[in-house]
Amino acid sequence: xxxxxxxxxxxxVGLEGFKNGYFYAIETADxxxxxxxxxxxxxxxxxxxxxxxxxxxQGTPLNQYFVTAERLGVIVYGEARSSFYxxxxxxxxxxxxPQSPDGTYAFDWQEDVVEKGPMFxxxxxxxxxxxxxxxxVADLAKVSDPSPLILRPALxxxxxxxxxxxxxxxxxxxxxxxxxxxxxxxx
Numbered sequence: 001x002x003x004x005x006x007x008x009x010x011x012x013v014g015l016e017g018f019k020n021g022y023f024y025a026i027e028t029a030d031x032x033x034x035x036x037x038x039x040x041x042x043x044x045x046x047x048x049x050x051x052x053x054x055x056x057x058q059g060t061p062l063n064q065y066f067v068t069a070e071r072l073g074v075i076v077y078g079e080a081r082s083s084f085y086x087x088x089x090x091x092x093x094x095x096x097x098p099q100s101p102d103g104t105y106a107f108d109w110q111e112d113v114v115e116k117g118p119m120f121x122x123x124x125x126x127x128x129x130x131x132x133x134x135x136x137v138a139d140l141a142k143v144s145d146p147s148p149l150i151l152r153p154a155l156x157x158x159x160x161x162x163x164x165x166x167x168x169x170x171x172x173x174x175x176x177x178x179x180x181x182x183x184x185x186x187x
Contacts, residue, residue, distance in 0.1 A: 023051035025092045026125070028063045037065040041074070044127045045135045052125040055084060055094055057118050066125070074131045078124030085113045085120065094120060 024043070031037045044052055054077075056062055069075045087093040088109060097110045105111045127135070169175050 021049070021051060022047070023053055025094065026052060026054045027092070028056050028060065031063055031065050034065070037069070041069075041127065041131075041135075044075075044125070045132060048127070048132070054123050054125050055120045057120055058082070059118075073128050075125050076128050078126070080121050080123040082121050083119060084122045085117045088113055094122065096122075 026040070031040065040052070054063075054066065061067075066075065070077060081096070083096055083098050084094040085097055087095050095110075095113070097105065097114055099114075105114070
């Protein structure tokens with residue numbers, strides 16, 4: 001009887017190592033508007049542990065949004081590597097096919113891909129620490145319902161933010177019940 005397959009157990013095939021994770025393949029044509037680029041920055045902030053790889057064709061300029069953001073210190077580039085080609089069978093997938101000195105390739109299909117397709121460069125994008133902190137602070141500032149209690153030294157140890165407390169009281173069930181009760185009351 002064969003044991004059941006456990007997807008969390010690797011087969012004993014003598015692997016040197018492997019890397020597990022998520023990455024996004026980003027192309028120059030993906031960002032035509034400022035809103036598209038801002039959405040990418042939001043993803044980069046929300047999913048900091050993921051890798052964002054930018055591919056651009058040899059002989060074409062970098063996307064202007066990336067260049068501007070890098071100059072302003074919003075994003076940082078990783079090391080740029082060449083010899084990437086579009087995979088012949090999968091969309092938005094790139095394979096690294098290094099140029100061999102003797103002109104041979106490990107697989108027959110690699111020679112076809114190199115001859116037919118343009119070469120691409122790859123770099124990894126990341127938010128700068130300054131931009132990440134700015135976005136973290138902006139997220140914390142979006143608290144929509146602040147507490148009326150102020151936890152700082154006050155006359156009796158704890159203060160109350162009166163305007164926030166009044167707004168909260170007006171929107172509470174007790175306030176609605178009191179207003180209905182007072183409106184039913186006859187003078």
